[in-house]
Amino acid sequence: MIFAFLLPALALYSLFVLYPITQSIRYSGYDWNGLEPLTDWVGLQNFRDAFADPLFIEAITHNGIIIGLSLLLQIPFAVALAVLLTRNLKGRGVFRTMYFAPFILSEVVTGVVWRQIYRPDGLFDQVLAGVGAGDLSREWLADPKIALYSLFFVISWKYFGFHMVLILAGLQLIPTELEEASAIDGASFWKGFRYVTLPLLGPTIRVSMFLSIIGALQLFDLVWVTTKGGPVNSTATMATYLVDWGFRRGQFGFASAVSVIVFGLSLIVALLYQRFVLRRDLEGALTT
Amino acid sequence: MKPVRRSMAILAILALVLAACGGGGTGEDATTTTGGAVTETTAAEAATTTAAAEEPAEEVTIEWWHIQNTDPMMTLWQDMANEFMEANPNVQINITVMENEAFKAALQTNLQAGDVPDLFQSWGGGGLREQVDAGLVQDITDASSGFIGNLNEGAVGLYNVDGVQYGVPFNLGMVGFWYNKDLFAQAGIDAPPATWDEFLDDVQALKEAGITPIAVGAGDKWPAHFYYSYLMIREGGEAAMAQVTETLDFNTPEFIEAGNQLQRLIDMEPFQAGFLAAPWDAPDGESGTIGTGQAAISLMGQWGPGAYANQSGIGTPEDPIEERLPAEFGWFPFPAVEGGAGAATDGFGGGDGFAVGKDAPPEAIQFLEYITAVDQAIRTGETGTTLPVTAGAEVSVTDPLQQEVLEGLGQASFVQLYLDQYFTPELGAAVNDAVATLFAGTATPEEVTESITAAAG
Numbered sequence A: 001m002i003f004a005f006l007l008p009a010l011a012l013y014s015l016f017v018l019y020p021i022t023q024s025i026r027y028s029g030y031d032w033n034g035l036e037p038l039t040d041w042v043g044l045q046n047f048r049d050a051f052a053d054p055l056f057i058e059a060i061t062h063n064g065i066i067i068g069l070s071l072l073l074q075i076p077f078a079v080a081l082a083v084l085l086t087r088n089l090k091g092r093g094v095f096r097t098m099y100f101a102p103f104i105l106s107e108v109v110t111g112v113v114w115r116q117i118y119r120p121d122g123l124f125d126q127v128l129a130g131v132g133a134g135d136l137s138r139e140w141l142a143d144p145k146i147a148l149y150s151l152f153f154v155i156s157w158k159y160f161g162f163h164m165v166l167i168l169a170g171l172q173l174i175p176t177e178l179e180e181a182s183a184i185d186g187a188s189f190w191k192g193f194r195y196v197t198l199p200l201l202g203p204t205i206r207v208s209m210f211l212s213i214i215g216a217l218q219l220f221d222l223v224w225v226t227t228k229g230g231p232v233n234s235t236a237t238m239a240t241y242l243v244d245w246g247f248r249r250g251q252f253g254f255a256s257a258v259s260v261i262v263f264g265l266s267l268i269v270a271l272l273y274q275r276f277v278l279r280r281d282l283e284g285a286l287t288t
Numbered sequence B: 001m002k003p004v005r006r007s008m009a010i011l012a013i014l015a016l017v018l019a020a021c022g023g024g025g026t027g028e029d030a031t032t033t034t035g036g037a038v039t040e041t042t043a044a045e046a047a048t049t050t051a052a053a054e055e056p057a058e059e060v061t062i063e064w065w066h067i068q069n070t071d072p073m074m075t076l077w078q079d080m081a082n083e084f085m086e087a088n089p090n091v092q093i094n095i096t097v098m099e100n101e102a103f104k105a106a107l108q109t110n111l112q113a114g115d116v117p118d119l120f121q122s123w124g125g126g127g128l129r130e131q132v133d134a135g136l137v138q139d140i141t142d143a144s145s146g147f148i149g150n151l152n153e154g155a156v157g158l159y160n161v162d163g164v165q166y167g168v169p170f171n172l173g174m175v176g177f178w179y180n181k182d183l184f185a186q187a188g189i190d191a192p193p194a195t196w197d198e199f200l201d202d203v204q205a206l207k208e209a210g211i212t213p214i215a216v217g218a219g220d221k222w223p224a225h226f227y228y229s230y231l232m233i234r235e236g237g238e239a240a241m242a243q244v245t246e247t248l249d250f251n252t253p254e255f256i257e258a259g260n261q262l263q264r265l266i267d268m269e270p271f272q273a274g275f276l277a278a279p280w281d282a283p284d285g286e287s288g289t290i291g292t293g294q295a296a297i298s299l300m301g302q303w304g305p306g307a308y309a310n311q312s313g314i315g316t317p318e319d320p321i322e323e324r325l326p327a328e329f330g331w332f333p334f335p336a337v338e339g340g341a342g343a344a345t346d347g348f349g350g351g352d353g354f355a356v357g358k359d360a361p362p363e364a365i366q367f368l369e370y371i372t373a374v375d376q377a378i379r380t381g382e383t384g385t386t387l388p389v390t391a392g393a394e395v396s397v398t399d400p401l402q403q404e405v406l407e408g409l410g411q412a413s414f415v416q417l418y419l420d421q422y423f424t425p426e427l428g429a430a431v432n433d434a435v436a437t438l439f440a441g442t443a444t445p446e447e448v449t450e451s452i453t454a455a456a457g
Helices: A002-027 A044-053 A054-087 A092-104 A107-118 A123-130 A146-173 A176-184 A189-217 A221-224 A238-248 A252-276 B002-021 B075-085 B100-112 B123-131 B151-155 B181-186 B197-210 B220-245 B253-266 B288-290 B303-312 B362-372 B374-382 B400-411 B426-442 B445-456
Strands: B028-033 B037-042 B062-067 B091-097 B119-122 B167-174 B176-180 B210-214 B295-300 B330-331 B347-356 B415-417
Touching: A002 B119, A044 A054, A044 B303, A054 A146, A054 A238, A092 A146, A107 A123, A107 A146, A123 B119, A146 A221, A189 A252, A189 B167, A189 B253, A189 B374, A221 A238, A221 B445, A238 B426, B028 B197, B062 B100, B062 B362, B075 B362, B075 B374, B091 B362, B100 B119, B100 B123, B100 B426, B119 B123, B119 B362, B123 B347, B123 B426, B151 B167, B151 B181, B151 B400, B167 B362, B167 B400, B176 B181, B176 B303, B181 B197, B181 B295, B181 B330, B197 B210, B197 B295, B197 B330, B210 B426, B220 B253, B220 B288, B220 B295, B220 B415, B253 B288, B253 B426, B253 B445, B288 B295, B288 B303, B288 B400, B295 B330, B330 B400, B347 B400, B426 B445
Parallel strands: B062 B091, B062 B119, B210 B295, B347 B415
Antiparallel strands: B028 B037, B119 B347, B167 B347, B176 B295, B176 B330
16 A cells, blocks of 8 residues: 555656656657658667767767866865865864855856856956966867866855865764874874875765766766857767757657667666665665 | 746646657657647658648737847837737737757757747748658748848748748848948058958958957857858859759868968967957957957947947947947948959858648748738838848838948859758758867868868768
8 A cells, every 4th residue: 555655756756757768769769850650760870970070079088088187176175175175274164164155055056157157258368467477368168178167166166165065964973982082093184184084084075976976977068058069069968969969850759869878878887887886875885 | 816827837847858858750740739829740741731721810820939038129019920920810929039059959958849830930041951851840932932032132042942942031231341440540451342352351460450350259150150261152153052052062162262362361370368258249259359449440230330339338229220339330341352253243151931830820920920021021121130031121221330241242143051040950051060170270271171072972
């Protein structure tokens, strides 16, 4: 009987998740413009075309770059800030709120605001000129060589606060006795951090990294609002590539194939990560 | 009140999503509820069903989707619908107004569900052809024969696929150069250029005077494709455009030469800072740059001045457009290209019209006749935002800038439809993307024609 209570949720889940996914998989085998009946079965040709398209490979690379940079720069930065803000700092509540604030903005608002900040002779350029670094001014979103990194900066700006809060929570779970004990034993701040805090923070950081990776794989809104994947595909991600082929070119069969690929890639990454990185955490271990 | 309204909204959303998921090319029946009116449609029904004479004189509902989402046109369409409903009490017209991009996405969803609006915005061309092939639009050749002769032949032709009429135009414009006369005077240019070489000289003169010569919204891509398309038409003329429609082979000497000529312009670096990321209509876009007098020239359609005025920050929307521009503006047609096969009067543009959905009642076509009749066409022309296509309605265009466009259009013996509308959406996007790479300097003219041809294959 108790299962009856699951039915409404299950029905909605089937209708809005399972059914569209199976439909996507079905469409992915057709050459289909979204209007005509599904007749032109092409098998795996859409998948071959996708992997043969240098622009799709480029889009995957961009997702990879964002993942790499997030793990290398954004997470360590968030850890550093969190450690700083657990100390007895004056006004640390204010700082925590301030750093967390960008995360509350919607992606679209963030995109629109940063578009204006980055525009030629916009706020960013004027600040640079104001501190005497006007030479560093670039066409932040219009130069294909740097547009992706400009976007990465915005992504980090928006999400570092979120990771910081996660890690703050993780830090609060660490018993102060352990840190005090290491201090009494003569460990310097760095040694205490390296051998006590960081290992105990491991599970939190790994979850943080996981969310960061998944977020980067699905990156869409912010890119679409600021650059639509341009100029000349320099900021295209898998998701913008997919929307471009579906809704701009009307190639829904091909776009479905791309969506299946994106789904598959994300699934593989998620499973591998859980299997190899999160396994011990999931089993309840506290350290690495 | 509140919870009820919310649950209504959720129901409406559910209905929409269901409509999107259903149908889906499976040929099943789909029933959708929109705005209270229930329409039953059968996706498998043949295109040529003249839904006529099924239930005459009974209550009929016309679902009308248009994209004139700003006044004065939005109100004018509503007025005309009300007048028509008053004269025909059995007709109910439900209007859905959407912004351009939102309309395209919503229409796509409805078309996939087989729930075709009775009248909907169409630009003709390759998009309409796909709808014809899918049997989503109605053959109105006979039903419209009584009044379509009063409309501009070129505009009517945009809604004609293989000799069959599927829609009716109400607006036809042409792309040309809008320029800021003050900035031209500052650079010592006294007359608009007549040839491409003169145009390049003027660009050089503007640059030397410290003025940004051109604003282009290359981030949106289609404003950039205007340059390439016009050069294709000037180099190849009507014959080359007819040929490429047939062969879809863009690797011809004329089109490569068009790329070379455009390359000459791009090499002069005449565009505003950040043009590769600039959209058409935004404060940091093409319209904003021109509207604030920061660049002198913009290659755009008849809607250009309205958009510049909206971005200028001068006056209020009620003021006439000329008073809200940062300077006196002028218009000149795309100049002639030496050695090109195309005539200097050949035009490039397009318009707006309404395609008739497969299940539309005959009253929908009567309504099209009503709104394109000369009296109504004059009212659209008087708004200053529309160039009516009905014979006798030209007098309503009193805006001096629009009159210049109308004059250019009058001289054109051949008007090529926007390439991104003319071809299928897929090929249109490929043209736009390839031209953007030329603007970004990441492709040569030969690579441009090759990548377009590859996408066409």
